Amino acid sequence: MTANLSHRPRDTADRPSVSGRVKLDELAAHLGLSKSTVSRALNGYSDISAVTRARVETAARKLGYRPLSHAQAIRTGQVRAIAMVLNSDEPDRHNPFLQDFLAGACEAASHLDWTMTISTATSERDTLKVLSRLFEERKADGFILPRTAVKDARIGLLRSLGVPHILYGRTGYGQPNTWEETSWFDIAGETAMRNAVLRLAGFGHTRIGYVGSDLKFNYSHLRRDGYTEGLHEAGLPLDPDLIRDGARTRDEGAAQAMALMQVEQPPTAIVFATDLAALGFYPVAQDLGLEIGRDVSVIGYDGIPESRYARPALTSFAVDSHVAGQRLATLLIQQIRGDDPASLRELTEATLVEGGSDGPPTRTPQEMARKLQNHNNQNRGDRT
Amino acid sequence: MTANLSHRPRDTADRPSVSGRVKLDELAAHLGLSKSTVSRALNGYSDISAVTRARVETAARKLGYRPLSHAQAIRTGQVRAIAMVLNSDEPDRHNPFLQDFLAGACEAASHLDWTMTISTATSERDTLKVLSRLFEERKADGFILPRTAVKDARIGLLRSLGVPHILYGRTGYGQPNTWEETSWFDIAGETAMRNAVLRLAGFGHTRIGYVGSDLKFNYSHLRRDGYTEGLHEAGLPLDPDLIRDGARTRDEGAAQAMALMQVEQPPTAIVFATDLAALGFYPVAQDLGLEIGRDVSVIGYDGIPESRYARPALTSFAVDSHVAGQRLATLLIQQIRGDDPASLRELTEATLVEGGSDGPPTRTPQEMARKLQNHNNQNRGDRT
DNA sequence: TTTTGTTCCGAAACCGGTTTCGGCAACGGA
């Protein structure tokens, strides 16, 4: 027996485990301490002397000890991971900023030694199922909910499950007090839209149109409010004919903008709730014989890279997706660690990026109407 | 004591645990079986009778039992998760297809009851650190490596660690046998480039330029090979003056294409290794007084949404990121489950999406040179 | 010197699963 034991190459304490990683046991044996002491030392318990803690920490670093997150999780109940579920069903899902956003979130998470798991769903209902599954299997301790809707089923689900979550965007437009205890991070699109109107009014525009996004999203309402507030502050009348909604894609933006240009007194400037819709207007303007930036002014929102490469470059309020992800992850982790959700809210602002797509009006709305009329007639003439 | 026990509201077996989820113990008690039996029944062991297995499965479904993935992981060593680390440092990181890719990967993963965790790094070296950390903490059982380089440090790292991984793209261009045991999924960019040249040659072009991407990436070499092979098949000479590399961004594409147009005998058509670079050529062509699709033909690769909205729409070889993600996740999980890495390789093809950016040449190269000369002179005249 | 109180650490239980091992019962063959 003893002879048999002597065949073991080294003492158990120093023998590295199969996979090459060093386990808590081994670290403890190496230090001549019990594994409970080592564990408490690494987790900052106060009943470990400073010298011991220091010894443990240096040894852990030297041996490259890293606890298995799932081994910790089994006792602590936390996997140190946050998750986000994307809905791949949406027409405007091709967001070039997704990577920036993820980078921000991952950066913040890994800075706190957390990770980020992501999943996708094929519909709004599927999103709820995916969220449930991820939490039931404890793949994540909390969730970031992107693209908040006015009435958002995800929030109800997670709240009833008691799962920490944070919204990217606000919710419950028009129904105050329904989301009292929810934490969120948002960018004040309403302020941007207001500033867009004021900027255009400052240029001298008096008829300013607006093309909004799908009203199921909370931000659509806020941005439209910002538009109307801007008009109010500029002392301009609010004309319902100049407001169109529901443009999520380029094509929809084109259609709504086209509709705007066909009112009796067309706008000389249009504020778009999204860059994508604004870019949809570019070929429309060309078809109408209008030069963007001179004949008609355009301002967008989002700051997508394509807007920089449009000709003229689109004046837009740019969103910093990187810090959005960063803040959302940070706030969510704080919430999971016990902070009051209601205290974890942040509202930032988009920054204006000037392009060549807006400027002083070169025509009055009446002249604009006449020009469009002429252009129409010409085209009709062409066809016959 | 007994009196005390009677205070418990229900039998231990039926009492739901604190969090509301049902545990294996409880499921077992509910069934009157031991938890080892239940566990084996759910995991398909052969020493459980068919009737018992059926009972267990229906009960599990009815009670909504879901094992905690980290509790399983502690024994099995697998967390049923795959991961991908994105490098946020890259100039062309704004990939609108990221979500499609993730959707494909997540879809395949969750179909097998796996999840996907993602992380980002700020440099190539940081990528290695992040990979190590993720694996040391066992946040993932394997990795998808996007954007493979010719010499890719990630592969060496993961292989030395014995961690399953799969490449999105091939590697080791020019150094065969260095990646014998690696599994990968790729789209044959070389075939696309070859077909692009043949298509243009078929239109009648005889001087066809090429703007490639950064040669540190493996695909750059393959696509350039495809270009030269296409020339060869078309019976056209290979002119080094018509080949430019290193264009990753729009601006770089613009610069390289501009350089191409300034050779003695400029091309009448250009094949771009990426859509982004091709789109960079649009304003350049305009500046040169060339109409894309008539005066000069352009073909790209990737099929990014923006190429559809360019005027004229860019003819491009479109990549299906969704199936790429799907296949990569599937193959990786197969590998983790024990399949031979070398057997897990797939090569698919991009599909041609015709736009208006290419067609028969309207000029000979000589005429093109003269036109550019004239244009240059005019502009010079403007300036003085 | 004894008591009380700290400080610091180890033993062991614990988390929720998986896997090993052994045993009981039924069954078939000699």
Place this chain on the structure above:
DNA sequence: TCCGTTGCCGAAACCGGTTTCGGAACAAAA
């Protein structure tokens, strides 16, 4: 009837950490 299989299941060990609890050592107070 006896024995060796075979089928099926339970007891217990196990995974790698965390947390509870108790106790030894030492200092301060009585």
